[in-house]
Amino acid sequence: MLRQVAEGVLIHESEFCQSNAVVVQGRAGVLLIDPGVHGDEMAALANDLGELGQPVVTGFSTHPHWDHLLWHAGLGAAPRYGTGRCAATVRVLLSDVGWKARIAQRIPPDIAEQVPLDLLGLITGLPAETARIPWDGPQVRIIEHQAHAPGHAALLIEERGVLVAGDMLSDVLIPMLDLNDTADPIEDYLAALRLLEGVAASADVLVPGHGSIGGADQVRARIDQDRAYVHALRDAGVPGDPRVGPSATFDWMSGVHERQLQQLARRTERDGTPG
Numbered sequence: 001m002l003r004q005v006a007e008g009v010l011i012h013e014s015e016f017c018q019s020n021a022v023v024v025q026g027r028a029g030v031l032l033i034d035p036g037v038h039g040d041e042m043a044a045l046a047n048d049l050g051e052l053g054q055p056v057v058t059g060f061s062t063h064p065h066w067d068h069l070l071w072h073a074g075l076g077a078a079p080r081y082g083t084g085r086c087a088a089t090v091r092v093l094l095s096d097v098g099w100k101a102r103i104a105q106r107i108p109p110d111i112a113e114q115v116p117l118d119l120l121g122l123i124t125g126l127p128a129e130t131a132r133i134p135w136d137g138p139q140v141r142i143i144e145h146q147a148h149a150p151g152h153a154a155l156l157i158e159e160r161g162v163l164v165a166g167d168m169l170s171d172v173l174i175p176m177l178d179l180n181d182t183a184d185p186i187e188d189y190l191a192a193l194r195l196l197e198g199v200a201a202s203a204d205v206l207v208p209g210h211g212s213i214g215g216a217d218q219v220r221a222r223i224d225q226d227r228a229y230v231h232a233l234r235d236a237g238v239p240g241d242p243r244v245g246p247s248a249t250f251d252w253m254s255g256v257h258e259r260q261l262q263q264l265a266r267r268t269e270r271d272g273t274p275g
């Protein structure tokens with residue numbers, strides 16, 4: 001079920017929302033980034049890794065949204081990390097006794113029963129400014145930014161030329177801004193895209209959290225496409241974007257776009273400033 005996208009880097013695409021789990025081979029086992037969504041998919045992944053003699057030695061969640069925080073007992077008890085801000089956000093979420101019910105509301109009802117929540121979010125926050133994931137394998141640079149979610153991290157596996165983008169740079173999802181408790185979500189998103197642009201030259205392979213794997217040309221193309229969308233959103237214009245509208249992979253994307261427009265308009269009314 002695993003597909004190699006670069007030397008020692010494999011992915012598994014979930015049936016849910018084209019989510020990509022990323023496996024990076026290290027010396028004594030693998031680093032597993034955003035393990036997946038369906039319980040049986042994660043179990044099968046654990047099985048495959050077991051057969052390859054590659055235990056999971058480290059886990060990482062790119063950001064504090066449910067579909068990136070899951071885990072399966074079969075994957076073992078390796079330390080799981082996220083950025084400090086990501087982990088702090090998860091801590092607040094899990095401190096509410098009704099957290100499972102709250103998360104369940106966000107999961108599409110047709111798959112809710114297949115998503116195991118027991119081990120959700122059991123991550124350790126890395127101290128702010130941590131440059132690399134602590135593990136015994138290829139160096140994985142943490143590129144933290146504020147855009148889609150608090151403490152969102154893209155990861156650059158430099159020796160392999162792979163950029164793991166989390167929920168940025170997708171060919172199927174439009175940029176979804178973090179509109180909760182953020183002062184300037186538009187500028188945050190544009191700043192994050194500039195940060196990714198700064199490492200684009202080092203990436204031959206792009207793995208988005210959801211959607212298709214891209215080559216080097218796609219890194220720049222998707223940065224440009226995301227920036228154009230954010231500009232259109234800022235200017236309340238109509239995005240000429242294939243991810244929304246008749247050609248969209250997901251028909252619910254136009255609803256996401258409309259909601260973002262409305263929320264930004266409300267903020268402008270409230271604060272008198274756009275964004």
Ligand SMILES: [Zn+2]
Pocket residue numbers: 065067068167209210
């Ligand atoms: Zn996601």
